[in-house]
Amino acid sequence: MTYIAKPKFQHPGLPKNELGYTHRDYEGKVSTLCAGCGHDSITASIIEACYELSIEPHRVAKISGIGCSSKTPDYFLGNSHGFNSVHGRMPSVLTGANLANRDLIYLGVSGDGDSASIGFGQFAHSIRRAVNMTYIVENNGVYGLTKGQFSATADRGSKSKKGVMNTENAIDLVAIALQLGASFVARSFSGDKSQLVPLIAAAIRHKGAAFIDVISPCIAFNNHAGSTKSFDYVREHNDAVNRLDVLTGRDPITVEYAPGTVQVVEQHDGTRLALRKIDADYDANDRLAAMTFLQKHAAKGQVVTGLLYVDPDAEDLHTHLDTVETPLNTLEAKDLCPGSAALEKINASLR
Amino acid sequence: MSVQSPISSVNDFVVRFANVNGSGSASANELFARSILRHGVPVSPRNIFPSNIQGLPTWYEVRVTEAGHLGARGGVDLMVAMNPQTWDKDVASIEPGGYLFYDSTKPMPSSKFRADITVIGVPLTAITNSTYTDPRQRQLFKNIIYLGALCALLDLDPKLVEQLIGEQYKGKEKLLSSNVHALHLGRDWALQNLKCPIGLQVKKSDKVGDRIFMEGNSAAALGAVYGGATVCAWYPITPSSSVAEAFTSHCKKLRHAPETGKAKYAIVQGEDELASIGIVIGASWNGARAFTATSGPGISLMTEFIGLSYFAEIPAVIMNIQRAGPSTGMPTRTQQCDIIACAYASHGDTKHVLLFPEDPAEAFEFAAQSFDLAERLQTMIFLMLDLDIGMNHRLCRPLKWDDARQYDRGKVMTAEMLDEPGRDFGRYLDVDGDGIPYRTYPGTHPTKGSFFTRGTSRDRYARYSEEGAIYADNMQRLVRKFETAQDMVPRPLQANAAKPTKYGVIYFGSTSPAMDEAIGILESRGHQLDRMRIRAFPFHSSVASFIADHDFVYVVEQNRDGQLRQLIVNENGIDPVRLVPILHYDGTPITARFIANAIGDHQDHLKVTPLRKAVS
Numbered sequence: 001m002t003y004i005a006k007p008k009f010q011h012p013g014l015p016k017n018e019l020g021y022t023h024r025d026y027e028g029k030v031s032t033l034c035a036g037c038g039h040d041s042i043t044a045s046i047i048e049a050c051y052e053l054s055i056e057p058h059r060v061a062k063i064s065g066i067g068c069s070s071k072t073p074d075y076f077l078g079n080s081h082g083f084n085s086v087h088g089r090m091p092s093v094l095t096g097a098n099l100a101n102r103d104l105i106y107l108g109v110s111g112d113g114d115s116a117s118i119g120f121g122q123f124a125h126s127i128r129r130a131v132n133m134t135y136i137v138e139n140n141g142v143y144g145l146t147k148g149q150f151s152a153t154a155d156r157g158s159k160s161k162k163g164v165m166n167t168e169n170a171i172d173l174v175a176i177a178l179q180l181g182a183s184f185v186a187r188s189f190s191g192d193k194s195q196l197v198p199l200i201a202a203a204i205r206h207k208g209a210a211f212i213d214v215i216s217p218c219i220a221f222n223n224h225a226g227s228t229k230s231f232d233y234v235r236e237h238n239d240a241v242n243r244l245d246v247l248t249g250r251d252p253i254t255v256e257y258a259p260g261t262v263q264v265v266e267q268h269d270g271t272r273l274a275l276r277k278i279d280a281d282y283d284a285n286d287r288l289a290a291m292t293f294l295q296k297h298a299a300k301g302q303v304v305t306g307l308l309y310v311d312p313d314a315e316d317l318h319t320h321l322d323t324v325e326t327p328l329n330t331l332e333a334k335d336l337c338p339g340s341a342a343l344e345k346i347n348a349s350l351r
Numbered sequence: 352m353s354v355q356s357p358i359s360s361v362n363d364f365v366v367r368f369a370n371v372n373g374s375g376s377a378s379a380n381e382l383f384a385r386s387i388l389r390h391g392v393p394v395s396p397r398n399i400f401p402s403n404i405q406g407l408p409t410w411y412e413v414r415v416t417e418a419g420h421l422g423a424r425g426g427v428d429l430m431v432a433m434n435p436q437t438w439d440k441d442v443a444s445i446e447p448g449g450y451l452f453y454d455s456t457k458p459m460p461s462s463k464f465r466a467d468i469t470v471i472g473v474p475l476t477a478i479t480n481s482t483y484t485d486p487r488q489r490q491l492f493k494n495i496i497y498l499g500a501l502c503a504l505l506d507l508d509p510k511l512v513e514q515l516i517g518e519q520y521k522g523k524e525k526l527l528s529s530n531v532h533a534l535h536l537g538r539d540w541a542l543q544n545l546k547c548p549i550g551l552q553v554k555k556s557d558k559v560g561d562r563i564f565m566e567g568n569s570a571a572a573l574g575a576v577y578g579g580a581t582v583c584a585w586y587p588i589t590p591s592s593s594v595a596e597a598f599t600s601h602c603k604k605l606r607h608a609p610e611t612g613k614a615k616y617a618i619v620q621g622e623d624e625l626a627s628i629g630i631v632i633g634a635s636w637n638g639a640r641a642f643t644a645t646s647g648p649g650i651s652l653m654t655e656f657i658g659l660s661y662f663a664e665i666p667a668v669i670m671n672i673q674r675a676g677p678s679t680g681m682p683t684r685t686q687q688c689d690i691i692a693c694a695y696a697s698h699g700d701t702k703h704v705l706l707f708p709e710d711p712a713e714a715f716e717f718a719a720q721s722f723d724l725a726e727r728l729q730t731m732i733f734l735m736l737d738l739d740i741g742m743n744h745r746l747c748r749p750l751k752w753d754d755a756r757q758y759d760r761g762k763v764m765t766a767e768m769l770d771e772p773g774r775d776f777g778r779y780l781d782v783d784g785d786g787i788p789y790r791t792y793p794g795t796h797p798t799k800g801s802f803f804t805r806g807t808s809r810d811r812y813a814r815y816s817e818e819g820a821i822y823a824d825n826m827q828r829l830v831r832k833f834e835t836a837q838d839m840v841p842r843p844l845q846a847n848a849a850k851p852t853k854y855g856v857i858y859f860g861s862t863s864p865a866m867d868e869a870i871g872i873l874e875s876r877g878h879q880l881d882r883m884r885i886r887a888f889p890f891h892s893s894v895a896s897f898i899a900d901h902d903f904v905y906v907v908e909q910n911r912d913g914q915l916r917q918l919i920v921n922e923n924g925i926d927p928v929r930l931v932p933i934l935h936y937d938g939t940p941i942t943a944r945f946i947a948n949a950i951g952d953h954q955d956h957l958k959v960t961p962l963r964k965a966v967s
Contacts, residue, residue, distance in 0.1 A: 058801060061637070061793045074803050074815075081793035083636060084805040085629070086655055092584075092621070092629025097793070099582045099617040099630070100639030104794050122629070125622040317619075324613040328581040329638035329792065331615055333758050336579040338605040340752045346573070347749040350563035351388075 006030050018054040026050045026057055028078040033068055038190035038216030038231075039138045043075045045193050046107070046136075049200035050077065053248065060105045061097055065090040065119060068145050069111035069138035069216075088119025091126030091135070095317070098131050101327040102318050105204055106133040113143050116152035116171045123173065127180040127209050132316035134203040135211045137173055138190070140218035141229035148221035159226030172298065174308065177211040178291050183314030184210035185290070187305045189234050190217065198244040199307060205246070205271040208314030215303060228301075239297055241282040241306040245274040267312050275307060284310055355467035358448040359550035362392045362417035364428040366501075366551075369441045371434050373405030379494035380411040382515055383501065384744065387415055388564060389511040391556040395421040395864070397743050397940060402589060402682040408437045417558055421710075421746060422865030423739075423940040429551055431497060438463065450549060452501070471545060473500050478540060482533075492533040499537025506548035508555070509538055563711075563749050567740035568644075570711035570750070571670055572597035574718025575642055576605055579758050580668070582641035584619045584630035586649065589682045590738040591672035594644035595620075624649035628656040628669070635666045636804060638763070638792035640722045642668035647676045647689050650696065657731055658697025659806045661829070664779070664788070666725035666732075666761070669693075670718070673737040675938045684938025685738035687860055690914035693733045694888055700826065702833050704840060705733045705888040709863035710740060712747040713886075717841065726761035728836050729787060737909070739861040739940040762789045769799040778802040778813040779825060786832030833889055840887035843894055848879035855881040855901040856950070857894075857930075859915060861940065862907055868943035869950070876947070878954045880905070888918065895923045898930070905950055907933040909941050 006029065014022040026047040031040050050057065057079040064070035066087035073082040085093045094108045108126075115123040115137050126135070141154040148161050152171045159165055177185050184206040188196040196214060203210035215234050217223050223230045228237075242263075248271055263275040263284060275284055283289055290309045297304045324331075358364070366383075370376035377398075384396040392415060399410040414424050429450040432441045445451060447467045453459075455472025464470050479493045502509050513531055520527035541547055572594050575583070585595040599618055606615045621627035627643045634641035645653065650671055660667045673689050675681035693705055706721060708714040714736055721732040762783075764776055769791070776799065779788045788811075791800035802813040808822045809815050816822070848870075858866045863884060873880060883897045883904075898904050898919070906916040913932035920927050933949045935941040 056797060058797050059794050063633070079798055079801050081791070081801050082803040083633075084803065084807070085632075086659055086806065089625060089629045089656070092626040093633035093636070095619065095626075096582060096584065096630035096633025096635070096639075096641060097637040098633075099619070100634040100637035100641070101792075101794065104637075121622055122626055125626060129619070318617075321617050321619075322612075322614050323617055324608050324611065324615050328615070328617060328634075331579075331581060333579060333756075335615060336581065336606070337577050337752070340754050342605060343577070343750050343752045347561075347563050350565050351559075351561075 017051055019056065021051065021054070021057070023047060023051050025079070026077055028073070028075045031075045032071065034220050036219040037068070038140060038218070039069055039072050040075070041190040041193060042136065042138050042196070042214050042216055043072050045196040045200055047076050048193070048197045049204065052197070053201050053204060055105060055204070059103075060107055062107050062109065063090050063094045063097060064109040065111070065114035067111040067114050067143070069109055070114060072138070073107075073109050088114050088117070089122055090114065091119065091122035091131070094133055095126055095129065095131050098133060098317070099323075100329045102132070102323070103327050106131070107204070108133050108135040110135070110137050112137060112139045112141060112151040112153040112173075116173055120152070120171070124176065124180055127177050127182045127211060130181070130183065130209050130314070130316050130320065132207055132318065133209060134200065134206075135209065136200070137211075137213050138216040139173070139213050139229070140216050140222050141227070142218050142222040144218050144221055155228040158228040159224070161221050161224055172294070173211070174213045175291065175294055178287060178294070178309055181209075182211045182309075183208035183311040185309040186211070186307045187213045187215070187303070189215045189238055189303070189305060191231055191235065192238070192305070195240065195243060195305065198246045201246045202244060202267075202271065202273050202307065205248070205267055205269055206310070206314070207268045208311070208316050234303055237301055237303045239302040239304050241279045241293075241304060241308065242275040242277050242284065244307050245276070247272040247274060265310055265312050268314075273307065273310065278306070284308065287311075355448045357450070357469045357550045358428055358446065360428070361552050361554050362415055362556060364415050364551045365424055365426060366413045366415070366429045366431065367427040367441075367444075368411040368431040369434045369437050370409050370411065371436070372400060372403060372407055372409040374494070375491045376433065376494045377411065379498050380413070381744070382512065382519070383498055384413045385515055385564065386507055386512040387413070387553055388559055388746070389515060390508065390553050391559050392417055392553055393419045393421065393558050393746050395423070395746065397423060397739070399939070400683050408434050415553065417556055419558060420864065420868040420943065422868055423942045425942040425944045431501070433497070450551065452497070452504070469549065471504065471549070473497065473537070473540065473545075478536060482536065492529070495530055495533035496537035499534040500541040502534070503538045503541035503547045504545065504549050506552045506554075509534065559746065561749055562746045564744050564746055565711040566593065566742060566744055567708070567711045567714045567736050568593040568672060568742060569597040570715040571644075571718040571734060571736060571741075573601050573750070574715040575668075575722070576601045577715070577752055578640065578719030578722040580640045580642050580722060581616050582631065582634035582639045583616070583643065584621050584627040584641070585643050586621045586624045586627050586645065588624075588646045588649050590674055590742045591644040591646045591649070591670065593742065594670055594672065624652040625656065628653040628667070631667050632656055632660055632665050635725070636793075640726070642670060642722075644670040644672065646672050646674050647692070648679065650689055650692055654697045657703065658699060658701055660731040661697065661701045661703065662699070663804050663806055664729040664790070665804070666729050668721045668725050668732050668734065670734040670736065672741040673735065675936070681938045683738070685861070685940055686909050686936060686938065687735075687737055687862070688910040688914065688936070689735070690910070690918060693735065694918055702889070703731050703733055704728065704836050705735050706841065707735050707859040707886050708740065709860060709884065710745050710747045712750060714740060715750050720841070723759040724836075724839060727759050727787070727839065728832060729761060729790060730832070735860065737861050762787055764789045764791050764795070764800060766796040766800075769796050776800050777811045779809065779828070780811045781828050781831070785835040786828045786830070787835060837889045837891055840889065840891075842891050843886055843897070844884045845893070845897065846882045848881050849874065850879045852879035852881055853902040854879070854954070855883060855897060855904040856907060857883045857885060857897070857904055857915070857919070858907040859885045862909060865941045865943045865946055866907060869946035872943060872947035873951055873954075876951050878951060880950070885915065890919065890922060894919065895925070898923070898925055903929045903931055905931045905933050905953070907941070907946055909935050911936045
């Protein structure tokens with residue numbers, strides 16, 4: 001609860017990462033969400049992933065829209081700048097921020113109402129524009145802050161807490177992201193931290209539009225029988241295609257993998273993603289196959305999770321715009337202003 | 352009907368070209384305007400075009416004005432009627448004694464003409480068809496042929512026109528020579544078959560000086576380049592699209608790193624206006640200078656973000672190229688109709704800074720300045736152009752830039768400042784008493800200066816709060832900041848009448864040239880008026896004193912509801928009776944004739960003739 005100040009005390013024996021930071025250095029304010037909320041588990045996973053990657057917390061920009069999920073950036077990385085913007089508009093704000101300074105890490109946090117309803121357009125366009133970001137949707141199928149209305153990701157036939165049946169078709173953001181060319185697409189479950197943490201870490205290290213749909217049950221309004229976004233339902237129907245190990249640095253892979261059970265993907269920055277296959281036939285580099293796989297399993301009521309697609313050679317918006325390496329926000333008048341002599345030439349051409 | 356003698360005028364007349372859009376006439380017509388400029392005679396051209404790409408009527412009007420009156424005049428002295436669709440209306444619009452130029456290839460019934468005008472027929476189609484076989488060439492060169500005929504009729508120096516064609520097709524010799532050939536084809540036909548010149552003539556003069564001929568949208572875009580804008584996000588909408596397009600072409604020439612060829616700018620065509628302003632706000636939040644260009648409907652869509660910019664105090668620049676509203680309105684017609692919509696855009700208590708440039712030169716200056724203002728004031732700045740300034744070539748003073756000028760990046764706390772002993776950083780802390788707090792860019796310092804930007808209420812240290820006193824404290828500081836803005840924005844310009852007078856006039860933006868001309872007409876009718884041209888909102892204190900110094904003041908604007916007048920009444924607590932609205936809002940640019948008639952009639956009514964005198 002917010003009225004309880006978070007103690008500043010740190011146990012001297014807390015483990016430290018490469019930069020000498022402890023977990024505590026990646027935390028934010030105390031969460032104001034309901035006890036047991038799936039979103040808090042995602043917050044914990046973000047903290048864990050950033051700690052493990054030894055990211056400097058202040059080099060991350062956290063941007064969100066409006067809703068329960070969009071409040072969470074206040075609860076992690078307290079030394080980062082955060083921007084709780086406008087409902088459904090996180091993607092555009094993040095795009096602009098990214099254009100201004102390509103050197104920061106951009107973490108977009110959104111919800112299913114924020115990204116699949118009011119912000120569906122911005123979600124789609126930021127993906128197709130290949131903004132270098134980690135876009136996390138904390139997906140609970142329901143509007144929590146306004147007390148339990150269906151969102152656009154609620155499955156057709158699922159029931160609201162009040163017993164109303166949803167008659168509208170669901171939007172699968174993962175399917176859309178794949179279709180629009182996201183170069184890193186994953187789905188996970190807030191209740192499966194061991195799956196989620198490496199996915200977030202890999203997404204952060206990915207250069208390009210990385211999208212993670214995290215099913216995150218709403219403890220207050222969408223955790224009942226008849227819901228397809230409840231803890232019980234997701235646990236029962238979770239169909240993970242792989243488990244991921246993120247390997248940073250140049251060290252050889254020390255973990256022993258049985259032959260044919262691992263797919264290693266090397267990303268731009270040298271990060272290697274070791275995908276331990278659960279489904280032996282699943283190829284995370286095959287976008288078309290991923291789309292088909294997803295549709296087939298969705299038809300059976302299964303929730304496919306894991307790293308569904310990754311393009312290790314992805315490009316981002318800055319590559320497409322061919323912008324200078326120096327962040328645009330550091331350019332000064334001498335870099336930007338053509339000066340009076342150039343203006344005289346322009347004047348002369350207008351006579 | 353009395354016999355009307357043909358209008359006789361040197362360097363002072365209006366030519367209107369009636370064309371079908373998509374026929375390639377635009378470049379020939381612009382060539383005509385430019386060639387008169389090369390004679391040292393000022394011109395003021397205007398495009399009157401439909402929201403359409405091909406087939407609908409379009410007009411291009413050139414006011415030839417040795418006296419330098421750059422506003423629209425009204426009326427037509429020479430109609431170049433190339434569009435059968437609008438023939439009747441076009442012929443009817445010619446001033447008595449005026450001239451009608453038309454394609455006489457096919458005979459026309461005499462009922463289609465007027466007795467009080469001079470009719471000039473040139474068999475344009477016959478000439479082109481006998482010279483060219485390719486249909487596209489026939490169409491394009493027909494335009495140059497009528498230009499050639501006009502050369503002879505108005506006594507233009509063909510060498511100056513040739514010179515312009517030479518500049519236009521530099522390096523494309525084949526196009527150059529074929530255009531010059533077509534020009535002479537028309538000119539020679541006219542010289543051999545018509546009485547040349549007619550009563551309307553162009554004589555060489557020296558009234559253009561070093562002035563430049565430029566569109567306001569291009570000038571504003573160039574101002575953004577000079578002002579250091581690095582991010583532009585936009586969504587196509589008439590009449591603003593050419594701002595972003597011009598910014599793109601200026602940047603291609605002026606903003607690539609010489610060593611690597613890489614771009615020192617990022618331009619994104621958004622999926623809509625919401626995304627465009629979102630990108631601008633994200634970029635500005637992160638310390639880049641960013642802007643968007645739009646028009647009325649775009650402003651409506653952006654209002655939620657505009658409120659965020661105001662409340663979360665994020666710099667941003669919106670260039671609003673106004674067109675006639677409401678709703679889709681008349682997308683290709685001009686108005687000054689978004690004053691209230693922009694001044695108070697978004698829900699809740701909001702106020703925004705507006706800048707009103709009068710012409711391309713000022714659009715350039717204000718555009719560059721708007722980024723300094725946005726960052727200094729940490730708020731949204733609206734650059735309020737309109738279609739008349741934005742999409743027409745306007746003769747204006749040359750653009751100037753002082754190389755010693757530095758950008759004012761506003762109150763930004765750096766890592767070094769954060770580390771100073773005793774330094775207290777609160778994002779919304781009014782350290783200097785001017786209502787403007789310090790901000791930090793994301794990524795500045797490992798442990799200091801980070802904050803959570805939000806549209807919700809918060810305290811001086813950016814901590815979420817719904818406590819009434821804290822909310823009110825913040826809202827009051829925002830008012831204080833707006834008061835600070837008053838002395839930073841461009842001040843109004845005042846010009847007194849030749850003789851002391853009790854009456855004044857307030858105007859702004861594109862009304863400027865028509866107003867200047869109207870003052871002369873009114874003086875000749877015996878009406879003296881002091882003038883004030885407002886250049887920004889919030890209003891400088893001199894606005895209230897100007898009104899106080901006069902019995903009443905006319906407020907001339909191009910909208911139905913007298914929006915600037917409302918804003919003055921509202922913000923300065925002025926008795927509305929003292930501000931007389933003079934309103935023009937049919938979508939055409941305001942004219943000196945209109946202003947002079949409206950104010951003149953009002954003034955005439957004030958001259959009460961004593962009853963006794965009237966009877967005797």
